Structures are given as C-alpha cells and as structure tokens.
Amino acid sequence: MSLPSNLNPDEASPPWLNKGDNSWQLTAATLVGLQSVPGLVILYGSIVKKKWAVNSAFMALYAFAAVLVCWVGWGYRMSFGDKFIHFLGVPNVSLDAQYLIEQAFLGYLPNATMIYFQFVFAAITLILVAGALLGRMNFLAWMLFVPLWLTFSYTITAYSIWCPEGWLSKKGIIDYSGGYVIHLSSGVAGFTAAYWVGPRTTKDRERFPPNNILLMLAGAGLLWMGWTGFNGGDPYTVSTDASLAVLNTHVCTATSLLTWLMLDIIFFGKPSVIGATQGMITGLVCITPAAGVVQGWAAILMGMMSGSIPWYTMMVLHKKIGLLKQVDDTMAVFHTHAVAGSLGGILTGLFAVPKLNRLFYMVDNWQHYIGFFYGLHTGHTTAGFKQLGIQLLGIVFVVLLNIFTTSVICLLIRLIIPLRLAEDELQTGDDAIHGEEAYALWGDGEKYESKLNSIYEEFPPPSKGGEVQMNQMA
Numbered sequence: 001m002s003l004p005s006n007l008n009p010d011e012a013s014p015p016w017l018n019k020g021d022n023s024w025q026l027t028a029a030t031l032v033g034l035q036s037v038p039g040l041v042i043l044y045g046s047i048v049k050k051k052w053a054v055n056s057a058f059m060a061l062y063a064f065a066a067v068l069v070c071w072v073g074w075g076y077r078m079s080f081g082d083k084f085i086h087f088l089g090v091p092n093v094s095l096d097a098q099y100l101i102e103q104a105f106l107g108y109l110p111n112a113t114m115i116y117f118q119f120v121f122a123a124i125t126l127i128l129v130a131g132a133l134l135g136r137m138n139f140l141a142w143m144l145f146v147p148l149w150l151t152f153s154y155t156i157t158a159y160s161i162w163c164p165e166g167w168l169s170k171k172g173i174i175d176y177s178g179g180y181v182i183h184l185s186s187g188v189a190g191f192t193a194a195y196w197v198g199p200r201t202t203k204d205r206e207r208f209p210p211n212n213i214l215l216m217l218a219g220a221g222l223l224w225m226g227w228t229g230f231n232g233g234d235p236y237t238v239s240t241d242a243s244l245a246v247l248n249t250h251v252c253t254a255t256s257l258l259t260w261l262m263l264d265i266i267f268f269g270k271p272s273v274i275g276a277t278q279g280m281i282t283g284l285v286c287i288t289p290a291a292g293v294v295q296g297w298a299a300i301l302m303g304m305m306s307g308s309i310p311w312y313t314m315m316v317l318h319k320k321i322g323l324l325k326q327v328d329d330t331m332a333v334f335h336t337h338a339v340a341g342s343l344g345g346i347l348t349g350l351f352a353v354p355k356l357n358r359l360f361y362m363v364d365n366w367q368h369y370i371g372f373f374y375g376l377h378t379g380h381t382t383a384g385f386k387q388l389g390i391q392l393l394g395i396v397f398v399v400l401l402n403i404f405t406t407s408v409i410c411l412l413i414r415l416i417i418p419l420r421l422a423e424d425e426l427q428t429g430d431d432a433i434h435g436e437e438a439y440a441l442w443g444d445g446e447k448y449e450s451k452l453n454s455i456y457e458e459f460p461p462p463s464k465g466g467e468v469q470m471n472q473m474a
Helices: 019-047 050-080 111-130 139-161 167-171 179-197 202-206 213-232 240-268 273-290 296-306 309-320 322-326 333-351 354-361 372-378 381-416 423-428 430-434
Strands: 083-085
Touching (some): 019 111, 019 213, 050 139, 050 430, 111 179, 139 179, 139 381, 167 381, 179 333, 213 240, 213 273, 240 296, 273 296, 273 309, 273 333, 309 333, 333 381, 372 381, 423 430
16 A cells, blocks of 8 residues: 655655654644743732832743753753663763654654753753742852753753653653653752752842732643643554543643632632632643543542642641741742652552553563552552552652752852842842842832732631631741
C-alpha cells in the first residue's frame, strides 16, 4: 500500500520519525513554556505588592532565558545523556546539528524536540523556586543561583528519576510528569533557599497585598490550561494515555479548587480568590505524578485531598510549627509544591493501575508499576508494598538532595555577594533595583483597606462579621 506523498520518508523525515507525535510534542512543549512566559511572569508580577511587581516578574523571565542557555550547553546531557554515575549523565553540549536531528532516547522524535520539551520543564522548576524568594532576594545572587541549582540539583533528580539509566528509574518509581522532579524539588529548594536568604521587611511580611488580582487570575489561567501540555506531553506520543492524562489533570484541578474554596467559605466566611488559585495549583501539582496512570475516580479523590491537606498545612500547621513560621516563603511553595507533590507521589503509589502503567511504560512486569490497592486486589500484595516503598524512597531522596545542594549553593553565593537586598533597596523595591516601576499610579495597590491581602489566613476565623482575615505571605 502506497502512502500519501507527504508521509513518505525522505531525508528530512526519516522512517523512525512520527510527524503526528513530533507535532504534538512541539505543541505540548510550547504550552508548558507559556505557563512560564508569560503565565508565571504575569502571576508573580501581579500577586505581589506593587513595589515588587517588576522584580518578581523579571526573576521569572531571567530564569527562563538562563536555563535554556545552560540546558543546551550542558544540562540536557547531564539529565538524559550517557551515564556518568548512577544519578548523573556526562556533561556535554547539545548544539551539533547532526546530534539534534537524530532520534531521541524515547519516542519517535528528534533530539531537538526532546531537548526543547525537557527544557521548558527545567525552566519552570527554577521559576517555581523563585516564588519562595520574591520581595527580598538580591537579583545578582539570583543570577548566580539559577545556573548553579540547575547544574547541581535539577540534573541529578531528572537523571535519577526520568532517565532510563537512573537508579530510581530502574527501581520502578512512578513520576508521570514531574511530581518529584519539578514540584517536590522546587518546593523543598525554595523553602531551603528562603531560609538562607532571610525574610522580607517586617512591613512587607505584615501587609503584602496583590497589586492586580485580575492579572493574577490571567496568569493562573495560563498556568492551568498550559498543564494540558505539561501532563499530556509526557507519553512522548499521541496516545490514549495522553488523552487520559489531560482529562485527569483538569478533573483533579477543578475538584481541588472547589474543595479549597469550600474550606475557605466554611472557616473564613468568604470565598477567597487567592485561596481558589492556591487550590488550583495544589490540584495541578498533586495529579502530575499520576496523571496517565490512575482512574478518573482516583483523580477526583486526589483533588479532594490536594484541596484539603495542603490547605490544612498552610492555614493551620503553618501557624503552629516554629520553622514554618520562621522561614519567609513568599508564595507558600512549600505547601503548594512540596506538600502537594509528596501527596501526589504517595497517592500514585496507592492508586496506580497496572494496565495504565503498561500503556505508559510499555512494559509487562508485575514487579513494577502497580499501585498498593491494586496489588491487594489482584493478589500481588508484595509488589504493591514495594511500589509504595519506592514512592516514599523517592520523596526522601529528593528532599535530602535539595536541602543539601540548595544550602551549599546559597552558602557559596553568599561568599561572593549578599543573598538579600540592602535595607534601603528593600524599602524602595523596583525603582532601587531596576530603575523601573510597574505603574505610574499613586499608592501601593491599597486604594482602600482590604483584608484580602495574603496567602496565609488566620485560623480560627474572627468573630466580627465573618471577615476574611489574611496574614502576610509569611
């Protein structure tokens, strides 16, 4: 049977290349890129106090650009290249044309597509780390932090979990699209870096109103819709599993948002827009390690838990645990990414369906990739216990690695340049740091005394009129 002329192999389209898969992979990668630029650029620039809008947005934009140069220079090969040691590949450039047009290590794609796809994941990870540091980190220190953390932390996690030669990958860990590599890593690294950088000014910690909630919602919307490519692109093929991953992603996210919203209404008396955004994010994060390997009903359950457990850690435990109160995590990435990412990894170990794992991993092995509950149901109890243990091992590895590497990087940078801005710069903000301001308007985003001014809310609620009380993002 002859093929249409546009499908016949030629020098530009070798026999191993699947044009449909390649088209979707490039599209999915661009959707993930749009989550960062402009998604998180807008979100960060609008959710902070007006005097920090430019600095916060620019931290995200800089990270996106810097990661790409490092990625093609050495990062991609360290994460997915030839084995150097059990948790790291050999550093090498990814710029030679012959290498770029050869088949990638997975899928029916050229290396150039795979490098681009994996780059946008690496970039958004650094941007998520920045969320914990907004409002006080020295921008020059951030310029050093990005390439160092990418090189000595992200590459190790990515190789260990996602590269076929990585030690956790060989053990059979399930991380469909980055619950460990991206979200748990960024949450722990951001919290650790926030400890070393130090807090915002007392005034900013006490009052940090968003300068534009409508723009914040626009950025959040780009983040949510971009997750179609985030989870839908990870099978590296246009498959039924990719479709399942996309649907599960949105189902879990919507459920999580609604759960968080209801908890805000019940305990604080008002539906918080910022709270709903946090619930959206925790849902996206929680489903990420499981997107294409769980049933739809499991996605609903995961959404209910991702909308309630991180809510509890943020609204209740945060006020009771000394270390959480001490560390100034501006965007609460510890709760929205570390807690929600860990939760997603554990729930994946419980709900992962063996058949769906075989569709994704293309293996037929009962010793790997079977959720604990399915292990009990099918008589493979030992395999189910083992899978849950591997998921927990992955959490321990990522947490310890990021505490260590992030601490070392911050201490090294501190020898060269202060991690925290000077006091006069902290008082002025954007104009002192960049010589630019976001708005030529009076005020500081405070036309009237609003109570909707932070991520963390007081618990229990006040007695007067059920007003929503929010403490500062600290």
